Amino acid sequence: MFFETLPSKYLENAVAELAKLPGVGRKTALRLALHLLRQDKSQATLLGHSLVELREKISYCKICHNISDTDLCPVCSSTSRNRSIVCVVEDIRDVMAIERTGQFNGVYHVLGGLISPIDGIRPEDVQIESLRRRLEANPAQEIVLALAATVEGDTTAFYIYRHLKQFELSFSTISRGISIGDELEYIDEITLGRSIQSRIPYQQTLVSEKR
Amino acid sequence: MFFETLPSKYLENAVAELAKLPGVGRKTALRLALHLLRQDKSQATLLGHSLVELREKISYCKICHNISDTDLCPVCSSTSRNRSIVCVVEDIRDVMAIERTGQFNGVYHVLGGLISPIDGIRPEDVQIESLRRRLEANPAQEIVLALAATVEGDTTAFYIYRHLKQFELSFSTISRGISIGDELEYIDEITLGRSIQSRIPYQQTLVSEKR
Numbered sequence: 001m002f003f004e005t006l007p008s009k010y011l012e013n014a015v016a017e018l019a020k021l022p023g024v025g026r027k028t029a030l031r032l033a034l035h036l037l038r039q040d041k042s043q044a045t046l047l048g049h050s051l052v053e054l055r056e057k058i059s060y061c062k063i064c065h066n067i068s069d070t071d072l073c074p075v076c077s078s079t080s081r082n083r084s085i086v087c088v089v090e091d092i093r094d095v096m097a098i099e100r101t102g103q104f105n106g107v108y109h110v111l112g113g114l115i116s117p118i119d120g121i122r123p124e125d126v127q128i129e130s131l132r133r134r135l136e137a138n139p140a141q142e143i144v145l146a147l148a149a150t151v152e153g154d155t156t157a158f159y160i161y162r163h164l165k166q167f168e169l170s171f172s173t174i175s176r177g178i179s180i181g182d183e184l185e186y187i188d189e190i191t192l193g194r195s196i197q198s199r200i201p202y203q204q205t206l207v208s209e210k211r
Numbered sequence: 212m213f214f215e216t217l218p219s220k221y222l223e224n225a226v227a228e229l230a231k232l233p234g235v236g237r238k239t240a241l242r243l244a245l246h247l248l249r250q251d252k253s254q255a256t257l258l259g260h261s262l263v264e265l266r267e268k269i270s271y272c273k274i275c276h277n278i279s280d281t282d283l284c285p286v287c288s289s290t291s292r293n294r295s296i297v298c299v300v301e302d303i304r305d306v307m308a309i310e311r312t313g314q315f316n317g318v319y320h321v322l323g324g325l326i327s328p329i330d331g332i333r334p335e336d337v338q339i340e341s342l343r344r345r346l347e348a349n350p351a352q353e354i355v356l357a358l359a360a361t362v363e364g365d366t367t368a369f370y371i372y373r374h375l376k377q378f379e380l381s382f383s384t385i386s387r388g389i390s391i392g393d394e395l396e397y398i399d400e401i402t403l404g405r406s407i408q409s410r411i412p413y414q415q416t417l418v419s420e421k422r
Contacts, residue, residue, distance in 0.1 A: 044266035055255035
């Protein structure tokens with residue numbers, strides 16, 4: 001039977017590389033490769049070059065390690081941000097999500113990943129040591145741990161807490177609880193249990209709703 | 212508010228190009244780009260180069276227009292295939308799917324697309340004229356139209372039929388009907404109606420099951 005493998009090494013290479021992307025299997029990879037073959041030649045070329053350039057030329061903010069073409073990212077170079085509150089996040093998507101809320105006026109520290117022994121990501125692989133040096137040079141008052149509510153997020157938060165508790169700092173974490181629009185009966189027990197434990201005075205919600 | 216746009220033109224370029232792929236939105240594109248940034252540098256480079264190479268170096272079988280690194284694809288260069296039956300398909304995935312069935316011993320003609328006025332794909336944009344020239348040079352007995360059961364597939368099949376009926380050829384199309392494992396109550400009316408119209412003698416199914 002023919003075509004158990006693809007009849008072109010160029011197609012095979014492209015499919016094999018595309019299939020390494022998260023969420024892309026061999027079938028999707030072939031669909032994407034054939035799509036590119038039907039488009040204008042420039043589209044595949046632009047995509048290919050943009051990916052090579054991305055990895056080779058990308059640079060990071062010297063203070064918070066967020067992705068930035070300039071030495072300092074827009075947040076770190078802003079004069080209106082409160083440098084005594086440092087929000088620790090996993091990556092640029094979290095910075096964008098928090099910025100969109102318009103509720104945070106401090107600065108960020110972007111870890112670039114979460115500690116995950118299963119995936120071979122050790123504390124040295126994320127920007128924790130640089131956070132320690134940053135706090136030594138520029139003391140802050142509060143660290144907000146805004147990490148995912150997963151095993152990796154909790155592990156990383158705990159590691160950072162232990163690693164930095166020598167500093168005179170208050171640590172906080174974004175609140176866990178019920179999302180706006182959630183119905184109680186569909187919420188998992190742990191979330192619901194924690195949200196009862198960490199209940200807040202009703203008047204307080206009224207105040208924060210006012211804005 | 213910061214970060215409504217991405218703070219790096221390299222990231223922005225990569226995300227914009229990735230988001231042009233079918234089924235990939237801006238959010239997925241950003242996830243893919245950040246994934247590549249966390250991997251070994253070589254992965255992004257290999258992917259990027261493979262896509263550029265794909266579009267620049269890919270070549271096609273001189274007879275059937277299937278993707279092939281050699282002048283003739285494995286099917287067209289095989290001595291055991293029946294050249295008097297030509298199966299017309301949209302792209303290489305269809306060739307692979309039909310080859311996997313092991314039920315076809317003819318040769319293929321790969322259109323490279325289907326006629327679709329809505330998407331601006333005209334008859335000249337797919338390999339129909341080359342099919343006419345091919346049949347002029349090497350007469351065949353039967354054309355099997357194995358195209359998708361969609362408006363585009365039906366339009367293309369009808370166009371090919373009209374364009375080639377000058378030749379002494381029998382035209383056939385793969386049968387439409389009920390998939391193995393389907394339950395009648397879940398099948399759409401058109402499919403079920405056609406499968407009743409084009410019912411086949413029961414004994415015939417017994418024969419084809421024997422293999």
